[in-house]
Amino acid sequence: xxxxxxxxxxxxxxxxxxxxxxxxxxxxxxxxxxxxxxxxxxxxxxxxxxxxxxxxxxxxxxxxxxxxxxxxxxxxxxxxxxxxxxxxxxxxxxxxxxxxxxxxxxxxxxxxxxxxxxxxxxxxxxxxxxxxxxxxxxxxxxxxxxxxxxxxxxxxxxxxxxxxxxxxxxxxxxxxxx
Amino acid sequence: xxxxxxxxxxxxxxxxxxxxxxxxxxxxxxxxxxxxxxxxxxxxxxxxxxxxxxxxxxxxxxxxxxxxxxxxxxxxxxxxxxxxxxxxxxxxxxxxxxxxxxxxxxxxxxxxxxxxxxxxxxxxxxxxxxxxxxxxxxxxxxxxxxxxxxxxxxxxxxxxxxxxxxxxxxxxxxxxxxxxxxxxxxxxxxxxxxxxxxxxxxxxxxxxxxxxxxxxxxxxxxxxxxxxxxxxxxxxxxxxxxxxxxxxxxxxxxxxxxxxxxxxxxxxxxxxxxxxx
Numbered sequence: 001x002x003x004x005x006x007x008x009x010x011x012x013x014x015x016x017x018x019x020x021x022x023x024x025x026x027x028x029x030x031x032x033x034x035x036x037x038x039x040x041x042x043x044x045x046x047x048x049x050x051x052x053x054x055x056x057x058x059x060x061x062x063x064x065x066x067x068x069x070x071x072x073x074x075x076x077x078x079x080x081x082x083x084x085x086x087x088x089x090x091x092x093x094x095x096x097x098x099x100x101x102x103x104x105x106x107x108x109x110x111x112x113x114x115x116x117x118x119x120x121x122x123x124x125x126x127x128x129x130x131x132x133x134x135x136x137x138x139x140x141x142x143x144x145x146x147x148x149x150x151x152x153x154x155x156x157x158x159x160x161x162x163x164x165x166x167x168x169x170x171x172x173x174x175x176x177x178x
Numbered sequence: 179x180x181x182x183x184x185x186x187x188x189x190x191x192x193x194x195x196x197x198x199x200x201x202x203x204x205x206x207x208x209x210x211x212x213x214x215x216x217x218x219x220x221x222x223x224x225x226x227x228x229x230x231x232x233x234x235x236x237x238x239x240x241x242x243x244x245x246x247x248x249x250x251x252x253x254x255x256x257x258x259x260x261x262x263x264x265x266x267x268x269x270x271x272x273x274x275x276x277x278x279x280x281x282x283x284x285x286x287x288x289x290x291x292x293x294x295x296x297x298x299x300x301x302x303x304x305x306x307x308x309x310x311x312x313x314x315x316x317x318x319x320x321x322x323x324x325x326x327x328x329x330x331x332x333x334x335x336x337x338x339x340x341x342x343x344x345x346x347x348x349x350x351x352x353x354x355x356x357x358x359x360x361x362x363x364x365x366x367x368x369x370x371x372x373x374x375x376x377x378x379x380x381x382x383x384x385x386x387x388x389x390x391x392x393x394x395x396x397x398x399x400x401x402x403x404x405x406x407x408x409x410x411x412x413x414x415x416x417x418x419x420x421x422x423x424x425x426x427x428x429x430x431x432x433x434x435x436x437x438x439x440x441x442x443x444x445x446x447x448x449x450x451x452x453x454x455x
Contacts, residue, residue: 066245067283077245082323082356105356127358127414128445131241132232150283175355175415
């Protein structure tokens with residue numbers, strides 16, 4: 001496995017994605033959006049009405065539901081949740097130009113194939129490191145579905161957020177499964 | 179009769195909810211350090227370093243160990259000479275208080291309409307009446323990345339020990355990277371459907387890495403740990419030889435026609451806290 005380290009800035013264009021290969025260490029800076037189970041369900045309904053509350057093209061979705069923020073802090077713990085639960089909602093978002101996802105664990109074959117078709121990338125963040133990862137989040141604001149509490153969509157400003165390329169735009173996956 | 183007031187129980191439960199969510203038990207940190215020394219994949223070692231650093235940050239008391247602050251299970255061992263009033267409500271109130279004061283995520287919803295209860299209750303309470311006049315409270319925080327990949331199987335007697343090994347390995351292999359490895363594996367063998375599941379959960383609460391007292395079970399624990407670590411899933415599922423920190427098994431007699439087996443998987447953050455009143 002090659003061991004390349006990159007610094008990446010959002011938005012994530014196809015040209016940036018094409019350079020990345022499975023196993024690359026990447027530090028991401030810029031704007032990303034959170035979404036998990038309940039907010040993905042709402043995004044699907046919003047897609048049908050053509051009224052998405054966030055930009056999707058060349059953006060990154062981070063699968064997380066943070067803990068409540070303490071006074072004077074930016075956010076609570078905010079590590080990745082299991083990504084495959086979002087698989088049923090992912091392909092329509094890829095069709096709309098979603099370029100990157102951050103989560104933990106393997107994705108379905110269908111999602112991997114769609115990622116290849118639409119030139120998208122999937123990053124793994126270290127699972128179970130919610131406290132550690134909070135330190136790379138510099139700003140956080142709920143921008144859609146506040147009634148969903150921890151499942152609301154947050155816009156995050158991140159700096160050098162540490163991830164590994166887990167599935168690249170050629171559909172190659174880092175996870176070892178028979 | 180010794181009396182323990184509901185306020186005392188509420189406050190202890192609240193405190194234990196906070197402690198479990200911010201402080202990894204010493205034995206878990208030791209196991210992660212040991213895993214760090216033994217792991218030969220460099221990516222695996224990087225992940226283990228991050229997990230150890232994460233635990234250090236959480237211990238400062240600002241950021242919980244994980245954003246999934248779990249569903250709460252409370253195990254109570256109640257001395258038969260204690261008088262307690264409003265036990266159920268005292269425990270639930272303790273969980274509400276702990277999750278509010280500790281800035282912990284409220285993750286509990288009604289199962290079908292998915293409406294959040296907004297205070298992380300109800301907690302699941304298991305009680306056992308024991309001798310004496312002490313009350314032991316164990317708060318166990320169960321995240322669902324790992325609970326989702328747990329399973330119970332009603333094996334047949336003909337499948338025997340070999341069938342149990344196969345079942346456990348199959349579940350761990352299927353779980354892959356999802357439960358945040360290195361995992362702790364609790365296995366319950368025997369009883370009925372729910373008894374085996376409860377045994378598996380109780381097995382997770384045994385101090386990490388302490389083997390079962392019975393030689394037959396101890397050797398099965400060692401065999402399973404070796405085979406699980408041979409699967410190559412590794413820390414965070416990125417490959418490596420440390421997939422599991424420990425396998426704990428509990429058993430109970432069962433029916434001549436059956437062999438229930440439950441596998442309860444836990445992430446590296448085995449979050450429990452206990453207190454005796």
